[in-house]
Amino acid sequence: MLALIDCNSFYCSCERLFRPSLEGRPVVVLSNNDGCVIARSDEAKALGIAMGAPYFQCRDLIREKNVAVFSSNYALYGDLSMRVMDSLRQLMGAGNVEVYSVDEAFVSLQNLPENELENLAINIRQTVETWTGIKVSIGIAKTKVLCKVANRLAKKNKEKSGCIYILNTNAETREALSQTEVGEIWGIGYRYAEKMRQLGIESALTLSQMPLEWARKNMGGVVGQRLIRELNGDPCLTMKDPLEKKQMIGTSRMFGKPVYALQDVREAVATYTARAAEKLRRQQSAAAFLEVYLVTAADNRFTYHPKRHSLSVRLPKPSALTNELISYAMPLVETLFRDGPKYLKAGILLGGLVPEETIQGNLFAKDPKAQLKQLMLAVDNINFSQGNEMVKYAASGLERSWKMRQELISPRYTTRWKELFEVR
């Protein structure tokens, strides 16, 4: 059996942790640039504020209902996420925990007798809440997809379930699937849900009874087949090795306001390259492939149809050095950039990742880059301990008229001395 452990309204819970007065009051958290709503407390959901709703569209409702609004504070959420995951690792053994996202983890429950599952789940819930202050919901079943189904039901009726839902028998599984709409299944997005509805497939139970051959033709090949097998209790998605490294690393941002000048775009791309290079070094990889992309507004100003323009290079040798990566990125920016269009966003992708130690050096010559590697290490250490971008590259600019907006951000209570929670 597997368990999916998922924090309840995670970002909102983080904000509430340090402002108990928000308990019972609706809370929402906005995306970067304060663009749209990406987290809602139960009270905010009840008001009908949709996930992903543009902020400007629900601003009136938010004001009227006295909803507390926050810009996203990733330093805070990241730190609390780490505490929750560490708690799970302590309880269940590090090798049994797969962190799936900032607020979710799969836990393997091999060889546990069925009648102990519920007590275990209760214990996990209570311990995590005591240690971190964060409430979680737990779904237990035979496969990852079924765990997701169970977890959803646990959250749907918290009073009744106690935030725990277990699918032990086939009858329980059938019942759960019949209560789940196709669009709510993990792996069925907007497009497929639409397609299913047209075909008259409405519940997860109906979908689970479709033939595999049909899934291959209509649901993206092997992906769809796996999904149907998972719904039937046949595990196809295995637990991932916690030590696995990312295969691609990217950094991108919308600009705080539209940008028209080459210099601004250059600065932004240099900044993002430095960020991506940091992530690269954190997992001890080097990149052999680099892509820069710029997003412009559509010509038609009545619709929101941004256009993506990209260029890429293959590096002669994989690198994890910020200055080197910037020097490959800048010519791409210059080639891509045109005078005239309104630029909304820029980003960089690093791919072809290889472990840093496999990069071939010359055995006999002194590595000319050894000093640069030392420098990177020092820069990363300073930025980690003193705050992001304490040390930065000149190419990434000082003025930064393009920087994103975060007008409603809360203090970084747990990761900055200056912003610690104060008790008077």
Added chain:
DNA sequence: TCTGGGGTCCTAGGACCC
């Protein structure tokens, strides 16, 4: 006026090679 950021996996087609 105002619509996030970071990923994953898969497929298809073209270039090139033997």
Added chain:
DNA sequence: TCTGGGGTCCTAGGACCC
């Protein structure tokens, strides 16, 4: 009229996730 088969690498794009 006829025109191999199979492999790799790369790019582009679609679909999905939180």
